[in-house]
Amino acid sequence: MSTATTSSPVGPAPSDAPVGGAASGAERTPLKDRAGARLLAGALLPLVILAAWQLVTSAGLVPAYRLPGPGAVLAAGADLAARGELWLHIAISVQRVLLGFAIGSVIGLAVAAIVGLSRAGDAQLSPTLAALRAVPSLAWVPLLILWLQIGEESKITLIAIGAFFPVFTTVAAALRHIDPHLVEAGRCFGLRGWSLFRTVQLPAVIPSVVSGLRLALAQAWLFLVAAELIASSMGLGFLLNDSQQNGRVDRILLTIVLLALLGSLTNALLGLAEKKLLRRWA
Amino acid sequence: MTSTALAPGSRETAPGPADAAPTARCTGPDGVHLTAVDRSFPAAQGRHEVLRGLDLELRSGEIVAVVGPSGCGKSTLLRLIAGLDRPSAGTIALGGTALVGTDERTAVAFQEPRRLPWRTLAQNVALGLPRGTGRAAGKERVAHLLRLVGLEHAAGLRPREVSGGMAQRASLARALARSPQVLLLDEPFGALDALTRLRMQDLLLEIHAAEPTTVLVVTHDVEEALYLADRVVQLRSLREAEPGARSLARTVEVPGARPRDRAARDLAALRAELLEGLGVHSPRPTTASFPTTSEDHS
Ligand SMILES: Nc1ncnc2c1ncn2[C@@H]1O[C@H](COP(=O)(O)OP(=O)(O)OP(=O)(O)O)[C@@H](O)[C@H]1O
Ligand SMILES: [Mg+2]
Secondary structure: OOOOOOOOOOOOOOOOOOOOOHHHHOOOOOHHHHHHHHHHHHHHHHHHHHHHHHHHHHOOOOOOOOOOOHHHHHHHHHHHHHOOHHHHHHHHHHHHHHHHHHHHHHHHHHHHHHHHHOHHHHHHHHHHHHHHHHOOHHHHHHHHHHHHOOOHHHHHHHHHHHHHHHHHHHHHHHHHOOOHHHHHHHHHOOOOHHHHHHHHHHHHHHHHHHHHHHHHHHHHHHHHHHHHHHOOOOOHHHHHHHHHHHOOHHHHHHHHHHHHHHHHHHHHHHHHHHHHHHHHHO | OOOOOOOOOOOOOOOOOOOOOOOOOOOOOOOEEEEEEEEEEEOOOOEEEEEEEEEEEEOOOOEEEEEOOOOOOHHHHHHHHHOOOOOOEEEEEEOOEEOOOOOOOEEEEOOOOOOOOOOOHHHHHHOOOOOOOOHHHHHHHHHHHHHHOOOHHHOOOOHHHOOHHHHHHHHHHHHHOOOOOEEEEEOOOOOOOHHHHHHHHHHHHHHHHHOOOEEEEEOOOHHHHHHHOOEEEEEOOOOOOOOOOOOEEEEEEOOOOOOOOOOOHHHHHHHHHHHHHOOOOOOOOOOOOOOOEHHHHO
């Protein structure tokens, strides 16, 4: 209990210095050095693997028809590129992944909003969605092919299914766990429905949306290969399957490396967007 | 210690048109009227009763302070008046009409500051503006309010970059943004240092003098209650009371016009009485007991 006995002090408003915030600027180590060091550390293991691969193959420890050397894989890539096939395979696969990812994510976000924000939506949709998620991805393939033929639709649908669930699961859970105090404060200041969603609920789950999207992207690549392996005449999955039947190990290795690079690239792009979003919203 | 529970309806002589309608007696355009309000929550066995049989009237332009032990339902009462919660029984009327949900005329500063962490302090204050405020007008009003509470230098900071006391002042500014007719403050100065607290109390009184809104302020500080309020309402904890007891322990009219001398003797006597009601025993003032309760006044 305060025991103030003086008369009320009048004077300029209290001035507090901001806590933290300003400090971060002073202690910044040179960003370039850190980034360079990280890059170097990350490149070390791939370089070691590459060297080991080269050593093993050039020493003849493994026959070339089992494991062709890095040079042979590069040559296979150059050969495919010269025939114009390589870009075609890459382009069609990237297009499928992006389309499927976009469609699946948008539907995932919408359904997550319904399930995460309304108790009725949760009760009515959650059991069905849980059951659908339990179906292994490949189980959809025969049905999709029967219904949508071997065209683009069947593959994009499969990829969209793959992208849907990570987004849906993460975002719905995050919406359910928003601090009820914040929602109540918004309501108390006259926010309702869409304006409440836009002002309080959506910003509160932005970090979860971003991590859901990253998981969805990885899943989209996974489902792409599944779709293309089984039924396609173009794309990286097709290239894998085709090369297997022709015994072209060099092309198989090439495709695997390409998938790794493309997956990392799209993930890195999303990572950039994430950084921007989190700086603004978290 | 005398038990001076206010009998329901003992303020029948309140100024203003004394309408006979039993549920929504008119208490002025922005008065608040609670009649026989109960609030209980589901508990492990049966229900946990927090408020029982509460009759309370906030007259237009009046400042009422609510004191009581922790957990006696002060915040619950405030949430009920804010329309964020509904009574289990009884009625609440605002300006003569029954309350349904939150109301444009009411503004709340919560016990915890509840800021949106991704918005700057200025943007958080802007949340309190009435819907449909123009961009320029809103900006100007927010800047004015931040100046009032001494946060103009912190307008662009995020909530996690400010101290608890700054957050509380931002919360007060946000509640003032819509020029509410009923201002509900839940321990608004609890996290402030002693000096800032005194300044903020004076600020509140200045704002009230300029624009006499109806104010309900929850506080655990009896001095603060006596400095700010026209009346102090003391609630009791139903857990510790005998079965059937009502929530309202007493209502105390605070004598003297504002601004009051914080050291006034009659206030010292009242203070001792309220503290005793809260179970804090302080040395009794040597003066004879004062006519303190509203019963004694009527
Ligand atoms: N939503 C709720 N569900 C269940 N019980 C609740 C709920 N809200 C409040 N209570 C209970 O009601 C009682 C009163 O709570 P309240 O927050 O009103 O106390 P208070 O008087 O404001 O206390 P303090 O001074 O500590 O802030 C507490 O026992 C609390 O557990
Ligand atoms: Mg409280």
